[in-house]
Amino acid sequence: MKEFELIAHLLPSLPTNATVVVGAGDDCAVLDLGVPDKLILFKTDALVEGVHFNSETPPEKIGRKALARCLSDIAAMAGTPIAAVVTIALPEKFDPGCIARIYAGLNKLAAQFGVAVTGGETTTNPERILISIAMLGTVERGKQTLRSGAKVGDAIFVTGELGGSLAGKHLDFEPRLAEARWLAKHFAIHAMLDVSDGLAGDLRHILDAGKVGAEIWQSALPVSRVAKVRMRSPQPGGLAESGLPSLPPKHLPAVLAALTDGEDFELLFTLASAEAVKLLDAWRKDFPRLRLSCIGKIVAGEGILVRDKTGSHKLQLHGYEHFNCRDE
């Protein structure tokens, strides 16, 4: 059973109560605790040594990444982060200086976004470091952006560039908090999330929640420079599995990286096509340094089609869970 399936199986049985506006299954839970103009966002996320970082990763960057992932989830809801509590599980003989460095990286990013760190626990995990962070945020009532809500005819947008995050961006990415709030304030965003498991995998969450399909324009994908430069070869069988036509091998792996690499932490969202040009125009004025790409449209049906010069092709890949590009 894959992680997605397991979680899907557990969700219906989770207890709920009258405060819950949106329960498990979106980027954050949304709660109504009686703040007059705001709803509460609630999220937890964990980083594990050997999975999300390795023993060579500088401790400051581990702490930064642990917090940044939660901030990206708050951004996905168009929220403002407020407070975090941190649990670090680590071997008993771990160097206290390293814990201080993990907190230094975490604290610096927290301070940058005005987040209070209101709990810091340590516990034992003999074999490896594990950091779990929970975050509270707020969002203006009615402005929360969910995974559900995409409509046939919507334009699909993504911020920044995609692919090759593991070359470095996964430790240094900027959570798109200001951008997300700007989007929710100025435009009727239909569906939004942050791309953490790969564009194809995360887009499927939007499609499943909205019971719609998508057509992605291959030439419009904002493939990152690192994904283009660091030539990749797909796993044995990967190319055939993808369902994409045989393009020049130099080109295809970078596109695949953009579609399936995890940890990009960019915003992926849809809004009515009629608003698309207005959005691109306004975005360039307010965020001149961050690329915004219209990469396709929401269509009837299900799944993802990728359109290139030769036509439209069904994409079979889900994201890094089912397919990994490897460096040559």
Added chain:
Amino acid sequence: MKEFELIAHLLPSLPTNATVVVGAGDDCAVLDLGVPDKLILFKTDALVEGVHFNSETPPEKIGRKALARCLSDIAAMAGTPIAAVVTIALPEKFDPGCIARIYAGLNKLAAQFGVAVTGGETTTNPERILISIAMLGTVERGKQTLRSGAKVGDAIFVTGELGGSLAGKHLDFEPRLAEARWLAKHFAIHAMLDVSDGLAGDLRHILDAGKVGAEIWQSALPVSRVAKVRMRSPQPGGLAESGLPSLPPKHLPAVLAALTDGEDFELLFTLASAEAVKLLDAWRKDFPRLRLSCIGKIVAGEGILVRDKTGSHKLQLHGYEHFNCRDE
């Protein structure tokens, strides 16, 4: 460096903001998010296989305990639990049926206390199960009970019985939520926490926060039946280290267990001595089945004195972190 020292070292450097009423260092953080009559409580806690449970522990009880510990922290603040988010880290080949059983135990307790489970993540921890839960709660403004606030002359109370929790209670304990709210509603509680690391260790948190000392009456300690029955022998050096006089060995270990065993999850609190009899009287009417013991008084100075028939003796033990009783 011990865990307490490490955390104490990190606390001053944690970022804060205008929402923080009480930051890291109490049982929960207290935040003011603008709910008219309430403050928000925020807490995280983790359970690790081999530390807080073992491979023989039924999965339902693991899930129950993980949630119950957080509920006990909400109780320590006289709060009401609202929502929890759960991260389970586990080996990749872990049986999905076991995860379902962990959630079954957790969900049952959550439903019992009206808590919504609004996030359920899984991640990888190859060698052992680790569960991290974060919890949100609320407390009436002005009714939050902190670790600080104990005053010289206060009476010291503890609910339930102490010692020997690892024989079973640590998996089945009842978080004292209703009792704590009742206390905060009807009495001016000066300081409160839940006993998780052993009475002696946790009482020291109250003493340090209030810059006071305590005298504990040995004969008033509510030693649990299991601590009395299951004879224990202290570690080599433990008896001498404790500073307690040499009592009959059959008696002393049970008292030591009550003073130092972890995981009791009872409420420990102080209030003005003049209120003590009124409290004991009212408690018996409203909670006839739960023992409430006045175990001593707050005194000037620092540290813990234990008074027995032979006089008053300085207690050197901190709790399970520094001293472990072992079964014979």
